[in-house]
Amino acid sequence: MNLPTLVQDKSFLKNTMDSDFNFPHNGISAAQLAFSLMPNLKSTDAVLRDELSFSILEKIIMEGLLSSIEVDELLDLAMSDDYLFSGIGEVNTDSVFTRSFAILVVAAGVEVDTEQQMFSSDRIHQITSVVLDYANREQDGRGFVEGKGWAHSVAHTADALDSCSHHPALSEEDRKAILDAIAHLVIRSASLAHNEDDRLAFPVFRMIQSENFSYHTLREWLSKFDIENTSSHESLIQLTNVQHFLRSLYFLVYWELGEHPFLADMSSQLKKLSIYYRYGVLPLSAT
Secondary structure, eight states: OOHHHHTTOHHHHHHHHHSOOOSSBTTBOHHHHHHHHGGGGGOSOHIIIIIIIIHHHHHHHHTTOSOHHHHHHHHHHHTSTTTTTTTTTOOSSTHHHHHHHHHHHHHHHHHHHHHHOOSOHHHHHHHHHHHHHHHHHOOOOOOEETTTEEOOHHHHHHHHHHHHHTOTTOOHHHHHHHHHHHHHHHSSSSOOOSSHHHHHHHHHHHHHHTTOSOHHHHHHHHGGGOOOOOOOHHHHHHHHHHHHHHHHHHHHHHHHHOSOHHHHHHHHHHHHHSHHHHTTSSOTTOO
């Protein structure tokens, strides 16, 4: 049985998952398996795509079973028009699975480079630029798709932004661009209904924890969440997204960092967004 056929066999993939990942495995190298698994990310079969193929791919990357050249080539494939930008702009089509799992491959590659420093600073900046481009262009924000499993493009993009954000090659300006991309993903007309608020809050929390930018930068960024007070359905979704996101971020900072000056700013912003203060039921100046 040839490799492209073999990687469609779930029992083979399950056996691989249960193995100790010593390669060559059944005469197949880690790189051969990784590249052969990529087309499975396009599948609408959640077990084949997510539980098996991506899980194996991620383990191969994260455990350092590929050379730097092989990881680089795998990322080029993942970021190509055949994967990360396949059907970009489409909504409610199956192409979202290809994109949302390709971005996870990119996240894994950047994550492992944070430890191993395989790539040049220019390469990391180029990868980050592609991730930001994708974050701004993805239109399909569905979470779980009945009968097909997780699409979760927003959550997966948040994971990739997190991987990029704590790479040592990035500057404060790079991280500001990541903050802006996160704000864009929060302030959208698609409801964040599948825990995306937590996933988006995490990279921001980690940047705050690492003191990657100034307090002034944080306060300036927070102003992006001033939502226009209208009665439209779109405005209500945006408002709810922002509230959920800021609450998630607030408690991450509170639980992990204790007293932090940004907590008061987030509390003030959330207070302004509350319907009871927005519509004058309670006075905004009340403590």
